[in-house]
Structures are given as C-alpha cells and as structure tokens.
Amino acid sequence: MDNKKFVWAFIPRASTYLGIILLLVIILTILEFWIGIVGFILFSFLVFYNIRLEYKKQNELTQYIEDLTFHVDTATKDTLLNFPLPFVVLELDGTIIWYNPPFRDIFGGKDLLEKTITSLVSELEPKKILDGQPKINKNILINQRNYNVLGNFVKAEKKSDKGEFILMLYLLDNTEFVELQKRYGDEKICIGLIIIDNYDDLMQSLEDALRPQLLAEIDKKLVGWMSHTGGIIKKFERDKYFFVFESKYLKEFEDKKYEILDLVKEISIGNKIPVTLSIGFGINGKTIIENFSYANACIDIALGRGGDHVVIRNGEAFSFYGGKTRELEKRTRVKARVIAYALRELIDQSPEVLIMGHENCDVDCLGGALGICRIVKNRGKNVHIVLNSSNPTIENLLAKIEKNPDYSGVFINSSEALDRINKKTLLIILDTHRPSFTESPELVKFTNQIVVIDHHRRGADYIQDAVLTYQETYASSTCELVTEILQYVEEKVHLKQLEAEALYAGIVVDTKNFTFKTGVRTFEAASFLRRQGVDTVSVKQLFQNDIETYINISNIVRNAEIISDRIAVSVCPQNVKNAQLISAQAADQLLSLLGIAAAFVLSVNGNVVVISGRSLGEINVQMILEKLGGGGHLSIAGAQLEGISIENAIEKLKCAIIEYTNEINSVNI
Template identity: 35%
Template structure:
C-alpha cells in the first residue's frame, strides 16, 4: 500500500507539470491548448484508475499471503512431528496440538491433568526453567523440551517420541563389552594339606559352578592359572548378575575342602565405555586388587567411573605365612635408607592402635639413624594419657609434632608412612600428604574406594587384628639387632589390646605371636590397664548411652550420644562394644556428636554381618567387625534413622539370601 501511494504522488507531480505547460501553451494557441487539455484529462483519468487497480491487486495479494501464512502456521503447529502442550503450574493442560491425540490415544480436553496421560512426566521441579529430559511411559520413551511462556504463568512443553533412538541406545548399552578377573582368593589356604585327588576334585567343583554360571549369562571364560580366570560378558549379562547380587559367591562358598575352609572368590569387573581394551583390562585388575584389599569374597564393579561392591560376607582368612611381612619389611628398609627424613602419621583423632603403629614405624627410622617425626592431628584426646607419658621421656620429646610445625619443612627427599588408614581425607594432616610424594601405606582395614594416590608401597591385611600387629611383624624382620624400648613395646601392645577387645575379636595365631614378641620386649600390661581406665564422667556417659539403646528385629541395636563431650569417639566405641555383648545382638551402632558440625558413627558386629558395608553408605569404612564414619553438617537423630533403615535392609537381605541357600542345599 505505501508503495502504490508513493506512485500516485509521483504521477500527480508529473500531471501538474504537464498542466502548467498546457497553461503556458494556451497563451500562444488556444486551439492546441484545448486539445492538449482534453488529452491531459484522459491521461489523468487513466493514471487514477491504474493506481486504484494496482492498489486493489496489492491488497488481494496481501490478504492471500496472510491467509496462506496462517494456514501454514496452523499446519505447522497442528501437524509437527511432536506434541505441544501449554500447561499451568498445577500441570493442567490449557492447550495442545493434534499430535497429542496420537501420543495419548485421544486429544486431551482442556484442564486435563497431564499426569493422567503420562504419570512419569515432570512439571514442578522444572517450572520456570529451560531445558529438556527424557521419560518413559509403558514401552515408549519421550523427550520433553520445556520453556516458560513469556508474560503468562504458563509453560510450553514440546514432546517427541524417541522410542526408536532410545531402543537403539539401550541395545548398544546392553551390548557393551564387560571384562572381569575372577580369583580364588584363599587358594593357598584351601588346598593346604590336600592330596592331589582331593585338590583336583575341589577345583573341578569350582570350575563346574563357574561354568554353569557363565552358561546362564552367555559369557566366555578362560582359566589362565590355578586360581585366576578371565571372563568376557555383555552388559546385559552383567545386569543379570547384579540383579542376582552375584549369587555365584554364595554357591562357591558352599564348597569346602577337607580342612573345612570355604572357597571364596574375588572379582574385578570393568565395563567398556570410551576407553581402550588395555585400559579396560587395567580397570578390571584394579577392581580385583580392590576386592582383595577389602578382604576378598566380593565383587568390585566399575561402571561409569563409580565402583559398586557386592558380597564381602566371609571373614578375611588369616595367612599363616609371614613371607609377605618379611618382603615388605625389607622394602621399607630400602625406602627409608634412601630418604633424608621420615614422617609418620595416622588417621584424624588417633586411637591407641594408630599411635602404637606410629611408634613402631618411628622405631624403624631411628634404627637406621634417620630423623623422624610422628605427626598428630589437633584432636587426639583418645591418646592423651600416652602423650603425657612421652612428655616425661627426653628420648621422645622432639618426635611428636603437629602439622602446623612442619610448614618450614626442609627435607629434600622425605618419605611419609601412613598407618591405620588409607583414605586421604581421614589422615591427620592432609596438607602433608600433598607435599610428600613418596608414601607408604600400612593398614588393616578393608580397602575403600577412596585411596591415597600413587603410594610407593602398600601393605594392607584385612585379616590382621590391628595395624599394631602388622607393624610388630615388620619389626621382627626389619633388623636382627632391633630392640624395642619398654614404652615402644607398650604402645604397640596397647594397640593390639584396644582393637582386639582384649584378644576377643579378630584374633588369630599371628596376633598372639605379636603379643608374645611385645611382652618379651618389655610391654607392660599394668600400664595398658592404666591407659584404659576411665574417669567418673566417662562412666556416667557410657551408662546413659547404653540406657538409650533400642533393639530391633534381626539382632540390631542402636544408641546415641547426642551431647558434645570430650572423648566422645572413644565413649561411642566402648558403648558399641558393650552393646554387642547382649544376647541375640548381631550388630550394634552408636551415633554421636563428634564436633559441633560433625556427627560420628561407631559400628560393631559379631562377625556374621559386615558393618563396613553399612558405614560405606555414609562415606566411612573399616572392616567386617569394626567400622565407623564421620558426616559433616548432619543431625544425630536424622543420621540415626538413616543408619537404622540401611542396617535393617542389609540384615533382611542377608537373612533372605542365607535362607535361600539353606533351602537350596
């Protein structure tokens, strides 16, 4: 329209100029001017009609364009290959296109709740935001892109059926390669004392169980040594094994040799993602090492960068040979020989086992004439009495330091020995762990998923009673002329006593051998009893905590220490030990206030149940009979309820599996 209006104005100017010329012509010749004026009138009339015609055609053209555009927009909205929904905050449909009739069976009416059509669709949590997600409904998968509608309190949902793509993706996921290493982790102990016929019969039974398991999963297995197998599966077979919680562990555990030891398996499983086959093999081997480091009889499955554990019910078997201890002792001696300073530390809030092991390692360094420091955390009330004893001994006055004292450390080639823990964030001085790259780890707890990075040497024995026992054995082979002082022997002996509950828990032949060695070296049981004596306030706190205990079906007993008191961690551990002596109790859990912003958990079991699995749910660890955890920013009552829920579920599953095995015999 503006274009045609502009043309008429131009023509009017031309006509006016012509009219002026005709007026000038009339001054000279009236006859020719009259004829010219008639022609001008005809031309003006024609120009006027021509402009009107062009305007009408242009108007018709615009109407056609608008009509066609509306039709195309309506077609696009109604017949796009995706559903469009406009919903309010309550999830009720305000408008939808025709494609929704195909997705929902019939076109939804206005004000219908979208969850009546798709129960799994999400509205509330994404309200007012922009994004997308996928949900499943029956045997279909839908992708939803959501956007808020400007100015109005509405949300636009663009829904597309992607069942074909999701089916293909799931098929690809389920066909991914899974590599696993399977090891008979107690092979040497099981076959000890067996003749060739009994040994062959036992291994044949194990092979038959594994072969049957592989056939049920459709996998490939090859035995590469007497106690090691390599397995290749598809992801869908692994999911089937996970759903059955790797029941092959229970089936093989029912096999006993002539010496009545059950056969136990450990597995490391890795799922292919984007890594090479070499990396996949490395991950599977790391998983096997992790399962063995946690005591064996379990499976470590690495999926998507996370590790899941299954099994872990059998007790770690004590090795009767000290060959490994001798080899490790010699390796530690060589490492210390090449260092210009030795630092020793344990876990935060040290106990007697941690401190005793530290004293033993410090003795190794002093035997070689190396400068040595024992680094303690800021919170160590549990060993306060022993620290007071060392203050009066000039020989040890300069050995005990805090992390803050090592800011100006000048050693060029130091070595750090971490005892009684292997979890980085639980050490007494995490900053020191980052500064020193040559690290030795000595621990008796089952190996956790979180581990100190790139240690130079690792000595973890979950079957051992304590870290003090491990260090005592290392001292036996460290040097022929090594002689422990009375204080050092007593420190190690106190670690043995506290972790074995006076030689009643997790105690083996080698535990008593270590205790005998320490007694011969001058360990003083009278001093140990003095160290373990409690004051009146502690005794009252113990009694109150025991009185708060609640017994649950399945042998679970739980108590709390909600008050923030000194030695709270020690008191909680003593309460957990005391509650375990009650008849029919299989697991005890004590939740306590460790600091103003941290809640601690101390868990114990009779050995039948694995409390480490329970504590790992809270980011903690330990071993089968003794475990713990620390939770920052938690509430005692909330954590107690969560611990009860997890423990009851674990006990229920454990008892169910045991009853199934008994019925299947």
Template identity: 35%
Template sequence: MKRRVWTVFPACLILAVLMIPMSAATFMYDKILGVVEMAITAIVVTAVFILALRFRNYIREVAQSAMNDCYSPSHKGLEAMKTPVAVCGTHGELIAYNAQFRKLFLDDYEGVNVHISPFIAELSPEDAVKRGSFDAEYGGKRFTVFGRETEHGMLFEFIDDTYYKNIADQYNDTKTSVALIVFDNIEDFSSDAEQEAAAAHLAAENLLYRWATKRNILLRRFGENRYIAIFEEAVLRQEMEQKFDLLDEIRAITYNGRPATLSIGVGHECTTLTDSASQARKALDMALGRGGDQVAVLTGSDYVFYGGVAKGVEKTSKVRVRAVSQEIAEAIEQAERVLITGHRYSDLDCIGAAAGMYALVTKKYNKDCHIVADINRTMASDMIARLSENRRDMFISPDSSMLLSGQRTLLFIVDTQSPDFIEADRVYKNCGNVIIIDHHRKMVNFIDNASVFLHEPSASSTCELVTEVVQYLADDVLSHTEAEALLAGIMLDTKNFVINTGVRTFEAAAFLRKKGADTVTVRNVFANSLENYRDKSLLVSSAQIVNHCAITVADDTTRNSRVVCAQAADDLLSIQDTYASFVISRIDAHTVNISARSFGKINVQLIMEALGGGGHQTMAAVQLKDVSLQEAKEQLVNVLKDVNILK
C-alpha cells in the same frame, strides 16, 4: 482491562432494566426528582447499549484470533503439523489435537475428558513443560516429547524415534566389559591329602563355570585360581540388579566350617577391551584390599561394591611382609630424615605402630626420626606420656613437623590410608617419599602415590604388621615400653584377642611378650576412671536396639567423649542378640562422630561408608559435618533399615 469490563457488563445491564420502572414510579410522586432520575437512566441505558456493541465486537475479535492462531499461515495450525501434537489445559485435560495424535493415541476415537498424563510418562503437565524434552512410551512405540507453554495452554509435540532408540539400546546392551575373578581362599580347599577339600574346590570351580555358561559369559582360566571373563552390558546390568548372587552361592560351599569366597573386579564403560582389563585389575585390587568376598565395579573413577559380608581371609604366609620389609629398609637408608604420622584423634593402634617404627628407624638405621601427633587430641595420652619419659623429642606437633618435611624426608603413615584422615596432611603433601602401613579395608579415596603400601586387611591391627616388619629387619630394637605399646594396639583392635584374631596375631603377641611386654601393665592402659565408668554406664543403659544394632547418643556433658564412646561401643556388643553397636557423640561445634563396632556378623564398614566414612569390618567410624546429634541418629537409623547393607 477489557476482561474486567466484560465481567461487570451483566450487572450494568440488570441495573439499566430496573432503573426504567423505578424512574416512572418516582415521577408520579415527585416530578422534579423523577426527571433527574429519568435523565440518569437514559445515560445508563445509553452506556449499556454502547457496551453491548463493544462486547459483540470483542467476541468477534476473540473468535477471529483463535481462528488465526490455529489456521493462519504463520503457525500452519495443528493439522498442518507432520507430527502428533496436542494442547492441554492447566489440569491436563485435552483441548485440541491433530489427526496424527488422534490416530496414534486415541485410536480415531475422540474421547471426553481425556487426560494428557498417560501419553507423557505419567508426568504432570507442569513438570513436563519444565523438563522441555523427555522420553515417553505408548502403544509399543517410543517418543521424544517436547513441551512448551503457549497462550492458550500447554503444547506437546511427539517425535516417534522408536527405531533409533532400539538401535541405541541394542548397541549399549552389547558393549563388552572385562572382569577379573579370583578365589580368595581356595588354597584351603586344594589339599590333595583331603578328598573332601578337593571335592569342595571342584564344586566351587564348577559353580563358577555353570554361572558363566548360564549368563553366556566367556570365561577362561589364566592362572592358579584366577579367571578372566568377558560379557555384554546386558549381563552386567542383570548381575548388578541381582547384587551378584553368585557370591552367596559360592559362600555356601564350605570345608571345615570355612566358606569359599570369591572376589571380582569389573572394568565398565571403557572404549577398548584393553582399557576395560586395566580398570578390572584396579577394581580387583580394591575388592581384595577391602577383604575379599565382594565385587567392585569401576566406572571411570567411581566404584560400586556388592557383597563383602564374610570375614577377611587370614593370610598365613608372611612372604609378602618379608618382601615389603626389604623395600622399607631401602627407603629408610636413602632418606635424610624420617617422620611418622597416623590418623587424627590417634588411638593405641596408631601410637603403638608409630612407636614400633620409631624404634626401628632410630636404633637400627640411626636416622633422625619423630612421630607427628596432636597430643591434645588423642585417645592414647597415657601411652604417649610413657613413651615420652626418656625421649622428649619423640613426639612433635603437626605445625613443628613442617620445618622437617621436604623431598629428602621419608614419611610413614600408619593405621590409615585416606588423605582426609591424616594427622599431618600438610606434611604428607610436602614429603618426597611416602610409605603406608595399614590394616583397614581399602577405601575408594586411598593414597595412591605411596612408594610402598603394606596393606593386609586380614591382619588384626597395624601393630601386628609393624611387629612383623620389626621381626624381619631388627628383632632387638624394641624396649619393653615400645613392646607394650605395640601389644596394647593389638589388644585394642582385637578386643583382648576376641575378634579378628589369627595365628599371626598370637605369634606377634608372643614376640612382644618375649621383648618384655608386661600384660598387666598393658591391661592398666585400658583402666577407667570412676567418672569415665559412670559416663560409659549411662551410655550403655540408654541404648536403643534397631535391627539387632545398639545405638546410643552421648550428650555434650560426657567427659573424654571419644574414649568413653569407644568403650561404650565395645560394651554394647555384650548385649544379647546385638550384632553391632553405634555410639554418636559430638567432636566440636560442627562435627558429629559415630563409632561403630561389631563381632563380624554385620560389616560396620559398609554401614559407615554409606554415611561417608570407613574403617574395618568390625571397627569403623564416620564424621558428619553440620548436623545435630538427633539428625546423625536419624541418618544412621535410615541406613540400618536397609536390609541389603545388613546382609
């Protein structure tokens, strides 16, 4: 209120000065009116005189208050403080500071219009005060700065803790981490019969040792093509900043057109070397489960991945599948009943693999078995109808399967490893034993309580793995319909034996052909209706190219959108200079799906993981919640503009 009075005081003073001559002039023409006006003028002059006295007292009071704020014993004043202190205005201009601040930051020179920002890590005064405390560096010294707002401005106190922060950095930089290293495919380079292969093997190993020597890393070999490395935090930080370019250097070494690849698992920020080695083992399993040629850094329960751009290395040996098959047989024999499920919106690979396991369980072991699938939400409805012709109870709904689940129930999960994607997630939680068969690269949130985990990311499809299991345990249980279901799954995931196809893929296909699979019948499974063909053509024709990636969006009028979108994604790969394709469609009112395909030059798994999804190097997907089709496209385009993901 006082400030408002002093604002109008000059106007009152001017008015009083002008009223005196005006009153005199009025008296000359009209004495009565002049007397009244003189009386009013006297009152105004008296009021102005009183205000002038009060204004002088107000100025004295403000000055005294400012002196008390700076020098009173209760605040001790800026000069009495033992640390550098400065006060700035709302725009960051320095208002006051003590001698310590002047000596450290102003070099004993009191400049004009000095701003506080260079001394508080280039933060604005408002942001600095909101933080309360923050770190800053100036003149080779390191400070912890405390900011607070006062009546007369924003006050900042600087605590010089350079020594302690340097000690902390030195401690953090010298903390040790453990890494486990393995050559993914060095056996292809280790043939004694080929001098060129042996030379490539030696070059890859020498490069690894030179890398360790250059980085001051303790590297020791502890098995065939396996190594353990111990290094300091500063080294790990540098490698992470350079995205482990060792992977690129190793990949440059080739033999017969095949690059050497390396997988590394790092245990990070552990209290002991033993814990770090244990974490490194988990990280290496994750790197290998994702196809190799990458580094997995495990901190607590969080993974960070680098690399993973090379194609998965095909394992020509079937020893592991044979051993796992025996474990599967024992689990089936001990179970009271068996349920088989896959991922939501099941496809031909999922249904085909489930049909193969169903034939094995019912015909070889005579166990009560059912496939849990939502037949109203599937992309393999025609195949389900064919399989169900003679077995009406072969497929049951997720709700019905709850009555059959229990501790004595064995649950097979095929073509997925994530608890978030399982068709019958409640059944999974209720079953006493779980077996997973999957070919997708390992996800961070994979199911980790399975008694058996048959996982080969180099396999073309889950149907290929199931076919091998059936071959080992009972090669006479498949009917021609079940064999065709398995062959259809293989053809789907290999794009008719074009991508991600190895020797074992053709061996499995030959076995299924021997069991009566008709290739013409299987080809008809992929036949399109005229309406679907038209919708697919519209999607392909409206595609947009971003960084050699084709993107198209299906509107809500697209029929059989999941089937049509998957087919459109495959067809988009036939466009010249297109390395990957993405089709965006709406699943329901709250969910948007992105289907991704590639021929392997671009790892679409990494792109989908950046959006929260996953899959395989050549086939992946993601479901985005509560976004529009355009927002989903913008998120995808932003990821595709990151060249580090596309490398």
C-alpha cells in the same frame, strides 16, 4: 564526534521540503507581494497534495498489514492443524484444551478434551515440570514408546479462569534412538578378573588326590555361572581367571547378588576351609585395555577388603558386593619378612623419614608410629612423627611419651612437616590407606617415597602410587603388623619398655582385650612384646575411666533402641566430654548384652555427626556404614555425616540398616 548522530538530517522528508518552500515564499512575498501571493497559493496546493498522499499511503500500509496478519494467522492455524508431531495445549492445572490428531493417536484415538494430562502421563504435571524454567525438555515413556517432550509457557491473550498462561507441548518419538543407545551400552565389553582368595591354604588342607577335584569343581561352578552370557572365561594362572562378556549381563549378576560367591562356598570335598573368590569388573573405560586396568584395580581393592568381594569400577564410580565372611589369618610370615627387608632398604636410602597416621590419632596408630620410629632410629636416620593435636584416646600415652627425653622433638605438626618434606623423604603412613583420612593429606603430594602399613579393608580412594604397601585385613591391628616387621628388620631387636607397651596397648584396644579379630599371630605378637618388658598393669591403667565417663556410657546403653531384635542404636548426649571415645566404648558395651549382634552409637562433634559401629561378626557394620560414606572392618567401622541433624542421621542410619538387611535376606532366599 560520532557522525551517526546527524544522519537523520539527511533523510528525505516532505515536511522538511515544505518548510523550506514556505520560508522561500515568505521571503518572496516581502520582496514582491503579488508574486508572493501566487507562491502561497501554490504552497497551499502542495500541502493539500502531501496530506492526501500520506493518507493514501497510510491506508495502503494498514491494508497490507491486515492482509499479512490474516495470511499469517491462516498459516499458523493450518500449521497447528496439520502439524506432523503430537501437539497439545494445556491450562496450568493440566487440563487439555486442544490437541492435534497425532497426539490423540498416542492414546488410542480417545477424546481427551477437558481431561488432565496427569491422568494420562503422571510425569507431565505442569507445576512440576516448570521448575522455574520457561522452556521444557523432558524424556518420558508412554505406551512402551519413548518421547522427548518439548514446549514452553505462553501468555494467553485473554486470561482464563485457571491462569494467565497456557502450556504448549509437542512430543518427539525417539524410541529408536533410546533403544540404540541402550543397545550400545548393553553391548559394551566388560572385563572381569577372578581370583581364588585362599588358594594356598585350600591346597594345604586337602590330600594330593583331592586337589584336582577341588579345582575342577571350582571351574565347573564358574563356567556354569557365566555360561548364559555367551562370554569367554579363561584360566591363565593356577588361581586366576579372565572373563570377557557383554555389559548387559552385569545387571543380571547384580540382581542375583553375585550368587557365585555363595556357590563356591558350598564346595566341600574334604577341604577344611571354605572356598572364597575375589572378583573385579571394569566397564565404560575408553578402551579394552583401560577396562582391564580397572579390573586389576578392583581385584586389589577386593583383596584389600579381605577377599570374598565383588568390586566394580564403572568409569570413576566403584560398587561393592559381598564381604560376608571373616578374613582368614595367613599361617606364614613370608610376606612380613619380605616387607621388613624392603622397608629396611627404603629407610637406608632416605635422608629423612616422616611417620604419619590418620586424623584423630588413636592408640593403635600412635603405638605403631613408635614401633616404626624405633626401627628408623636403629638405622641411624632422622625421624619425626606428624601429629597436630592430642585427643582423649591417646592423652595418657602421649603424656608418658613427652616425659621421656628420648622422644624430645620427635613430634611435629603439619606445617613443620611441609617445610621438611621433599621428593627423597620417606613418608610412612600407618593405620589408614586413604589420603583424605591422614593427619596431613598435603604431604602425600610432595614425595614419591610412600609406604602404607594398614589393617583396614581397602576403599576405592586408596593411595595407588605407594612404593610399598603392607595391608593385611586379617590382622587385629596396625601394631600387630609393625610388631611382626620389627622381628625381621634386625636379628636382635631391643624395644624400650614404653615402645613395647604402646604396641601392646594398640593390640589390646583393637581386639577389645583379645576378644575380636584375634588369631594365633596376634598372640604371638603379644608374646614377643611381653618378652620385651611390657607391664600389663601399666597398659591397663592407660584405659581407666573416671566415674563420670562410666555413668555416660551406662546412660547410652540404657537409652538404646533395639532394631530387628538384634541391632542396637543409641545416641551420646550432647555437651558430653570426650563424646567420640565414650560412644565407641558404649558400642562395645552394647555388644555384651544378650541377643545383640551389632551396635551403633551416634555423637555430635560441631556440625558433624560421628557414628561408631561394632558387631560380633555376623553383621557387617562396614557395609552398613559404607552406605553413609564411612568404612572400616566387618566388626568395627565408623562414619561421619556433615551438616546434618542428629535426628536425620538416625533416620539415614536406620535406612542403611534396613537396606543391608534386605540385601542379606534376598541372598539367603
């Protein structure tokens, strides 16, 4: 039992003693009456004395408390009057009811009583800064000075007409700290790497005597661009520069939209192709070495996006600028041959190969998978293609594949793939470089042997630990890249007709019948496939639309809204079958209209709004949709917005278009 419960019994109390004495007097009276009477008289005296003593103590205690309250109130008033920090008392509507001299001095000694605090500082509206919190901590700028505003809401003794509470604020001048913090950020070291994208092609396009002059002109532009920073720029390879400067100048470069990208394009001393640069900046790493690694990663991303880009990594955040020029097709196939040899070695060393594309597989992805599947089968290795479900874009091709006994059991779902994969399994990822976009992102975590073959512009969340990456943004499609690899893996390659038609179909789809992103190597790849037995009529039949689909596409085109006389935006009606496929086809159809340079079509898939963007190349739809979390190519891109209505998605898209247009116009000015 807890002894603390009986502690009260041992506390000395006068009433307890008097009770004991009364009991003893009663007993004494019973035994000796007259002695008991004397006892009662003495007891009465003791009771009277105790009452008087208690009354006196109570008066002394009351007087002490009153004196203490007076001294505390006096000290409080004196503290408020002589408080060294700016202090103000407000009604809930912001009316100033009291302030001390330091607060008045902030505003030039003016009389501030009965004025509202918002008329002096708009950020200090009481209803906004309360935000459900009893205490306030806010940084504001007043007359070029920085203040940390602290305070809280206090219940008034007498309710005023304007509320039951008053707001008490005091201001801490932290200008020196803010300036020191800003100076610290400004003086951080930023590491930059600059690379001439098309160095080999530039040199080949010039006479020998003009090559030094071109390089000197590039050096002159770069040095002139960064000379005001007081930084260091050093050329450490024939086409690469190392750049060190203070971070505060990065904002100046950004304000001028990295004009160096356009300045070098103006260089013309006989070169047949324009000079373009890729620039990577690393900032806010823990060390200078980490900033350098950031810059290296940014260069990889810039080159993966086709060059003519500035990529900045600030901690974990990436920023992108540029990308207004088309990717230049590389003339030689040296890299394709090297990739083919390396891929052959990796296949030979692996016990099993898994091929995986992006989620919602398309014809380009499936055609490329069949091409790689043929390579692996010819090497005598076990191979499977990871595919969870069909969709309207591939159902015709997939139906033909499933009828062919050569591909019996080649398709497996994610669960089966997870059961088969191990550290030695070779995982070949096609038509995407982002783990989150793949058919089964979990597979990437279970193997160290990853190969990436893709033709999209690189994003910030690319697969960094791949043992082999073949990412060429100039290529029309993944099928084009796979077709080139096929020609170098073995001396004599024999494709089955279905495989050749699948690869050819992928090229046809991504080039819109050899219209967009079509180079010499695209036609060479198509020619090789044609020699392998492609039936062009059979390929054409894979993409035939029924009358209902054609009517839906026509309605989308008819209801399009034209923005800035050049950009079309339309919406696919809800409850339309194959909405995403129809939206993409409608966007392509809108580009056939006179004067339309870009088109966007939105569709709804569950709680996700899907945006398909297309352009003729003059407008970069990738940069527009990247503002909404999407990506793709300069002329073909897409985005998905979750948990948003179609109306809000349209507004977000329009804002992104306007923002992009303003950025382009400001650069051109």
